Amino acid sequence: xxxxxxxxxxxxxxxxxxxxxxxxxxxxxxxxxxxxxxxxxxxxxxxxxxxxxxxxxxxxxxxxxxxxxxxxxxxxxxxxxxxxxxxxxxxxxxxxxxxxxxxxxxxxxxxxxxxxxxxxxxxxxxxxxxxxxxxxxxxxxxxxxxxxxxxxxxxxxxxxxxxxxxxxxxxxxxxxxxxxxxxxxxxxxxxxxxxxxxxxxxxxxxxxxxxxxxxxxxxxxxxxxxxxxxxxxxxxxxxxxxxxxxxxxxxxxxxxxxxxxxxxxxxxxxxxxxxxxxxxxxxxxxxxxxxxxxxxxxxxxxxxxxxxxxxxxxxxxxxxxxxxxxxxxxxxxxxxxxxxx
Amino acid sequence: xxxxxxxxxxxxxxxxxxxxxxxxxxxxxxxxxxxxxxxxxxxxxxxxxxxxxxxxxxxxxxxxxxxxxxxxxxxxxxxxxxxxxxxxxxxxxxxxxxxxxxxxxxxxxxxxxxxxxxxxxxxxxxxxxxxxxxxxxxxxxxxxxxxxxxxxxxxxxxxxxxxxxxxxxxxxxxxxxxxxxxxxxxxxxxxxxxxxxxxxxxxxxxxxxxxxxxxxxxxxxxxxxxxxxxxxxxxxxxxxxxxxxxxxxxxxxxxxxxxxxxxxxxxxxxxxxxxxxxxxxxxxxxxxxxxxxxxxxxxxxxxxxxxxxxxxxxxxxxxxxxxxxxxxxxxxxxxxxxxxxxxx
Ligand SMILES: Nc1ncnc2c1ncn2[C@@H]1O[C@H](COP(=O)(O)OP(=O)(O)OP(=O)(O)O)[C@@H](O)[C@H]1O
Ligand SMILES: Nc1ncnc2c1ncn2[C@@H]1O[C@H](COP(=O)(O)OP(=O)(O)O)[C@@H](O)[C@H]1O
Ligand code: SF4
Ligand code: SF4
Ligand SMILES: [Mg+2]
Ligand SMILES: [Mg+2]
Numbered sequence: 197x198x199x200x201x202x203x204x205x206x207x208x209x210x211x212x213x214x215x216x217x218x219x220x221x222x223x224x225x226x227x228x229x230x231x232x233x234x235x236x237x238x239x240x241x242x243x244x245x246x247x248x249x250x251x252x253x254x255x256x257x258x259x260x261x262x263x264x265x266x267x268x269x270x271x272x273x274x275x276x277x278x279x280x281x282x283x284x285x286x287x288x289x290x291x292x293x294x295x296x297x298x299x300x301x302x303x304x305x306x307x308x309x310x311x312x313x314x315x316x317x318x319x320x321x322x323x324x325x326x327x328x329x330x331x332x333x334x335x336x337x338x339x340x341x342x343x344x345x346x347x348x349x350x351x352x353x354x355x356x357x358x359x360x361x362x363x364x365x366x367x368x369x370x371x372x373x374x375x376x377x378x379x380x381x382x383x384x385x386x387x388x389x390x391x392x393x394x395x396x397x398x399x400x401x402x403x404x405x406x407x408x409x410x411x412x413x414x415x416x417x418x419x420x421x422x423x424x425x426x427x428x429x430x431x432x433x434x435x436x437x438x439x440x441x442x443x444x445x446x447x448x449x450x451x452x453x454x455x456x457x458x459x460x461x462x463x464x465x466x467x468x469x470x471x472x473x474x475x476x477x478x479x480x481x482x483x484x485x486x487x488x489x490x491x492x493x494x495x496x497x498x499x500x501x502x503x504x505x506x507x508x509x510x511x512x513x514x515x516x517x518x519x520x521x522x523x524x525x526x527x528x529x530x531x532x533x534x535x536x537x
Numbered sequence: 538x539x540x541x542x543x544x545x546x547x548x549x550x551x552x553x554x555x556x557x558x559x560x561x562x563x564x565x566x567x568x569x570x571x572x573x574x575x576x577x578x579x580x581x582x583x584x585x586x587x588x589x590x591x592x593x594x595x596x597x598x599x600x601x602x603x604x605x606x607x608x609x610x611x612x613x614x615x616x617x618x619x620x621x622x623x624x625x626x627x628x629x630x631x632x633x634x635x636x637x638x639x640x641x642x643x644x645x646x647x648x649x650x651x652x653x654x655x656x657x658x659x660x661x662x663x664x665x666x667x668x669x670x671x672x673x674x675x676x677x678x679x680x681x682x683x684x685x686x687x688x689x690x691x692x693x694x695x696x697x698x699x700x701x702x703x704x705x706x707x708x709x710x711x712x713x714x715x716x717x718x719x720x721x722x723x724x725x726x727x728x729x730x731x732x733x734x735x736x737x738x739x740x741x742x743x744x745x746x747x748x749x750x751x752x753x754x755x756x757x758x759x760x761x762x763x764x765x766x767x768x769x770x771x772x773x774x775x776x777x778x779x780x781x782x783x784x785x786x787x788x789x790x791x792x793x794x795x796x797x798x799x800x801x802x803x804x805x806x807x808x809x810x811x812x813x814x815x816x817x818x819x820x821x822x823x824x825x826x827x828x829x830x831x832x833x834x835x836x837x838x839x840x841x842x843x844x845x846x847x848x849x850x851x852x853x854x855x856x857x858x859x860x861x862x863x864x865x866x867x868x869x870x871x872x873x874x875x876x877x878x879x880x881x
Binding site for chain 1: 588589695697698725726727728729730731733734737752754755756758759760782792793794795796797798799800801802803804805806810812813815816817
C-alpha cells in the first residue's frame, strides 16, 4: 500500500465573475501521507478553502473551472462521475468546517444525523448504527451521549458541535480528513481540547489530515508538512521544522515576523506593508512583489516582470522567489528570522 | 505614580433573562459583569482577557456608560461618571473613546470617511485650527490612510483600513482613554501587526491610556503593561504583564496560558499543557463559591461554598483563589494533563 494517500497535481480553480476571472487556486501540487498532517496556511482569500473543496469535488458552481489531477488512494477524482465522488465523501474522505452549525441540519437531532451518516454508506440496522454512533460520541468526549443524541444542534455549545462534526466525519473511519479552520471559532481552552482530540484520533485510526488554518501556533502544534499559500499560489512548501527554522521566501518571513509571540517579550512587530492582491488582477511578476521589501535586491526588476517558479531548496523544501541563497541567508540573519547559523 | 485616570469599583452589569412569551416575565438574570475593581493609569495599557462570553465587552461598554451599569462606581479623571447627567456625559466623551472589533458594522456605510472621522469635532462643537477637513486629513495621514480618499465610503476600504478609520475617529479629540474592544481580532495576521504597531505609536505620541479587550493572549501580551484575566464576569487575576505570563498564580490563568499554541514547533511540542474539562458554565447560572470550581483541578469543598475575593498577594499582584499555584515547587499540571474529555 502506498504511503501517499492524497496526491494533488497542478490543481487550478477559476471562477468567472462579472468583474473578471478569479484565479482562486493556481497550479497547486502537494502530497499527503497516511497518518500524517499537512497544514495549509495563509491569509483570508489566499485560496485555502477553495483548493480543499476542489479536492473533495465540492466546487460545483456553474462559473467554476477545475483543472489538474487529484489522486486519492490511487483513484483519479477530477473528471470522475460526481455520484462516485459523492460516495467516497463521508466514507473514505470527510471534511469539517469552521462553523459546525452551518454544516449540521437544524431540524434533525444529532443522533438522526449521525445515524444517517452511517446508513448512507452501509446497510446497518438502526440499533447497530445507534450503538456505533454512541461509541463515537463517547470517543470524541460528548458526555451523556445517549441523551445528547436526542438533542438538536442549537442546544449544544460551539465546542460540542465541533466534536459532533468530528464524530460525524470520522464515523466511517475515513482515510483522509480535511479540516478547514476547525478551531478558529472556538476559545483557546476548547481549541486545545479539539486539537488534542484530532491528534489522538489520528494516531488511533491512521487518518491523514489536511488542516487549513491561519494560526501559525496551530501549524507548529499539529503539522508534519506545511504549505504556505498567497494569492492562490503555493509560495513555500516544507516539513514543519524547516518551514519555521529555515523559511525561504519573503512572504513566509513576513508572516513569522507579524505574529506576537507568547514566549518572547514584546519586540516591535515587523509587519508586511500593504494588503493582499486581488485574485482578478494578479501582478504579472511575483504575486508578492507589490508588498515585498526585498525585491530591489533582484537584478533587472525581474520580480516585477517574471513569475518565479516553485523551486527546490532541498528534496523536501520548495519556494517561489528570485532571491539567491546568499541573499536569503543574509536577510534572515539581519531580520533575525528562523534559525541562522 | 500619578493618580489613576479611571477607577472602577465593584462594577456590575446584569441583564434580565425573560421568558419568550408575549407577556415577558423576568425569569432570571445574566451576571455578565459581576463586581470588577481596578484602576487604569495615564498612558498605560490594561489588557482585559478571557474566553468568549466572560463579560469583556460588557465591561468595556459599562465603564464608558455606553451601557448603564447595574451597580458599582466609575470615576474618570476624578469625576463620578455614574452621577453625571446626559449633557455632562456627552462632553466627557471627548476624553474617553472606543474602538470596536468589527470594522464592517461599526462605520455607517452611507457616510464618507471624511465625515465619519470628523464627527467627533461636530458632536463636541470643536473647531480645529485650519478647519475640520484639514484636521481630518492630517488624522488620515497619521493612521496611514491616503488623505485624498476623504470622500470615499467605508465599503471601498479593506478590513485593516476600516480599522484605521475607527482609530482616526477615536483619536480625533486626543482623548485620555480609549477602550479598544478586540480591535485586531477580525484582521489577518499581517494587517493585525500593522494596526498593533499603529496603536503602539499613537499611545506613545499622545499618552493615551488603553483598555485593550481581547481573547488572543499573545496579542494582549504584546500590547499590555498590566493584564486582568476574567472568567464569568469576575477578575481572576490582575498583575503586570511579565508576572502574569511568566508566573501565573491563578489556576485558570495557568490553564488559559497553557492552551495557547506557540508558533515554534520545538517549543510547542515540548511545552506543558493543561487540558481543561468541559465548557464555560452559563453566566445565568454560575457555579456557587468560586466560579471556576467546576473546571478547576484544585477545587475542594471550600471552593464550591466560599467565594474567593480578589486580594493582593504581593505588591501589584491580585488574585481571587483560595489555593494559588505554588511557584516554588514543580507545576501542578501533571495531575491534569492527558485526555479526559468530559463535555460539561
Ligand atoms: N443585551 C444583553 N442581554 C442579555 N445578555 C447579554 C447581553 N449582552 C451580553 N449578554 C451576555 O453577557 C455575557 C457577557 O457578554 P460579553 O459580550 O460581554 O462577552 P465577551 O467577553 O465580550 O465575549 P466575546 O469574547 O465573545 O466578545 C454573555 O453571556 C452574553 O450572552
Ligand atoms: N463561487 C465563487 N465565485 C467567485 N469567487 C469565489 C467563489 N468561491 C471563492 N471565490 C474566491 O476565491 C478566492 C479564494 O477563496 P478561499 O479559498 O475561500 O480563501 P481562504 O480559504 O484562503 O480564505 C477568494 O478571492 C474568493 O472570493
Ligand atoms: S520573487 Fe522578488 S518580489 Fe517575490 S518574494 Fe522573491 S524577492 Fe520578493
Ligand atoms: S478557589 Fe478553588 S476552585 Fe477556584 S481557582 Fe482557586 S483552587 Fe480553583
Ligand atoms: Mg477559508
Ligand atoms: Mg466581546
